[in-house]
Structure formats: structure tokens, C-alpha cells
Ligand SMILES: C=CC1=C(C)c2cc3[nH]c(cc4nc(cc5[nH]c(cc1n2)c(C)c5CCC(=O)O)C(CCC(=O)O)=C4C)c(C)c3C=C
Ligand SMILES: [Fe+2]
């Protein structure tokens with residue numbers, strides 16, 4: 001007779017002497033991580049958030065001796081007010097939190113429900129900057145018995161400024177642990193068929209609801225400084241490839257789908273063409289109808305809702321454009337959850 005023992009039972013702690021330290025094992029954690037978010041839109045929380053974000057050497061690579069006097073002397077005195085006002089326009093007042101936090105939580109909850117067939121899996125979420133922190137959630141997963149963790153930086157395109165800093169922060173939390181979990185990190189998924197298909201379906205679904213047909217569509221990605229690209233960050237290539245695959249899947253000429261970069265910060269030259277300048281140019285050249293979407297953002301956030309849906313729309317209208325639409329991110333939609341679920345199930349293989 002063969003007796004099968006499931007992994008959880010096999011690895012569960014057996015009887016222990018009374019003075020044995022507690023042992024929590026047998027579960028697999030899935031940790032979804034997105035960029036971050038302030039706790040509120042007032043000066044204090046905005047300053048704390050921006051200070052953590054902008055002192056990350058993966059984000060601002062300038063020598064600390066040059067950057068810190070600028071950060072603490074200028075940026076953190078002026079930016080919190082400006083950014084707080086921008087966040088206030090898109091704040092989720094019902095839950096008193098940013099949309100990014102609302103969507104990330106919803107993604108984790110839906111993924112947890114989708115994975116109930118794996119009784120040993122616990123899904124949670126964290127933010128690289130702000131709360132809940134990667135360190136706190138990692139500790140909590142381990143206290144709940146996770147001795148294996150799948151870490152998912154929710155960025156379709158790899159950049160050292162996003163993916164790598166999530167990994168750094170996670171490994172930094174592990175640095176202090178005597179009993180570390182085993183780790184898998186989900187790689188960038190800019191060319192995964194499930195992701196391209198999800199974007200295509202979401203775009204088609206939203207275009208069908210418009211009362212105009214856009215002459216031009218813009219895929220607008222967050223930018224990075226040109227210098228990071230020249231030093232080897234593959235982000236630009238990942239973005240171009242996503243756009244190329246998407247245009248092919250949608251059956252559009254590449255000229256109808258423009259790839260642009262938004263959210264410049266500081267005096268350096270960033271990846272081009274810039275979204276705001278392109279939107280303005282199109283309107284001045286007589287294009288009357290456009291739609292913009294943000295394939296590089298897994299959830300709607302400040303950069304998509306305030307900068308694009310509101311800001312780019314205003315630029316387009318002021319320059320003579322007539323019809324502007326912003327197509328939402330995948331968020332916790334059916335299409336979006338299909339992407340997250342497929343990539344997580346792949347990384348869980350052999351562990352559950
Ligand atoms: C040098 C500065 C920055 C780099 C490099 C950068 C890269 C980068 N960022 C995202 C995604 C997001 N960024 C968001 C906000 C945001 N980004 C910067 C600066 C850099 N980003 C700042 C200062 C801010 C804060 C807001 C502001 O003051 O304007 C957000 C939104 C967060 C939210 O809560 O809504 C996202 C998401 C990517 C993908 C990326 C590189 C590929
Ligand atoms: Fe950013």
C-alpha cells in the first residue's frame with residue numbers, strides 16, 4: 001500500500017520538547033510588491049515618502065555628496081507640497097489611501113482567492129517605499145509558516161530603478177535573518193504572451209466604449225534618465241518590445257501606436273520622445289482624437305491618473321485637440337489577474 005503525504009504534513013513541525021524554539025514551516029508565501037505610496041497628501045507624509053524614495057541610490061545615482069544637499073536643501077522643501085496637491089486630485093477618499101495601494105491590495109486578495117486550490121500558499125502585498133514595508137510583510141509571512149517565498153516585483157519591464165530595488169530591499173530584510181526562506185523572484189514579463197494578450201483585450205474593450213475613433217494611440221511608459229540606459233539598463237528595449245508585440249497583436253501599423261516616455265524628474269535628459277511634448281505636437285499638427293494607455297504600470301496611480309488622464313488631456317485640448325481618452329491600466333481586472341496568476345503559478349511549480 002502506498003501512503004501519500006502532502007508537503008505541508010510532511011514538513012510540519014513534529015512534537016518538540018517544551019523548551020524548543022518555535023518552528024514555523026510548511027507554507028509558501030507569494031509577495032506582490034509595487035512602488036510605494038505616501039500615507040496621506042499633507043506635507044509630513046509626503047515628505048517622509050519622497051525622502052525614502054529619492055534617497056534610494058538605485059533611483060538617483062548621483063554621488064550622495066552632491067545629491068543629499070539638493071534633496072534635503074531644495075527638493076524636500078518644495079516637492080511635498082506640489083506632489084501632495086497632485087495626489088489629492090486622485091486620492092481614494094473612501095479608504096483614505098492612494099489608488100496604487102487600493103489596486104495592489106485588490107490584486108493580492110484576488111490572487112489569494114484564485115490560488116485556494118493550493119492550501120499551502122499565502123498571498124500578501126507590500127510597497128518598496130512607504131507601508132506596508134517589504135521587511136514587515138516578509139517577517140509576517142515567515143511567522144505564518146512560509147519557508148519558501150515567491151517575490152513578485154510587479155513591473156512588466158525590468159529597470160534597476162524599480163525591479164532591482166525591490167529585490168535589494170527584500171534581500172536586505174533577509175540579511176538579518178538566521179533562518180532564511182528559499183526564494184524565487186518573478187522575472188520581468190514585457191514579452192510574455194499572457195501579458196500582451198491582456199493588454200490587447202483591455203485596449204480593445206475600452207476602445208469599443210468610446211464615441212470616437214482615435215487617430216493615434218500612445219503607449220506611455222515611465223521614463224528613466226538616458227544615462228541609466230547608456231550604462232546598461234535594459235528598460236528601454238523592454239518597453240519597445242512590449243509596444244512592438246502589442247502593435248502586431250492588435251494588427252496596427254507601428255506608426256499608429258507611438259511609444260513615449262513620461263514623468264521626467266530633474267534636469268537630466270530622459271528617454272524620449274516625451275509623452276507631454278508628443279501629445280502637444282500631435283494636437284498642433286491637427287490630430288483631433290487620441291487615446292493614451294500605460295503598459296508599464298500594472299495599476300493606475302499618480303503617474304497615470306493625474307499626469308496622463310488629467311494632465312496630458314489638458315495639454316491636448318489646450319493645443320487644439322478635441323477627443324482624448326485614457327485607457328485604464330490592467331489593475332485587478334480579469335485580464336490583469338490572468339497575467340499575475342499565470343506568472344505566479346509558473347514560479348510555484350515544484351513548490352506546491
Ligand atoms: C529619478 C527619479 C525617478 C525614477 C528614475 C523613476 C523611475 C520609475 N518610476 C516608476 C513608477 C512610478 N513612479 C511613481 C512616482 C514617482 N516617480 C518619481 C521619480 C522617479 N521615478 C517621483 C519623484 C514620484 C513621486 C511622485 C511625484 O512627486 O511626482 C509612481 C506613482 C506612485 C503612486 O503612489 O501613485 C509609480 C508607479 C517606474 C515604472 C520607473 C522606471 C521604470
Ligand atoms: Fe517614478
Ligand SMILES: [Fe+2]
Nearest residue numbers: 236237238240
Ligand atoms: Fe533598445
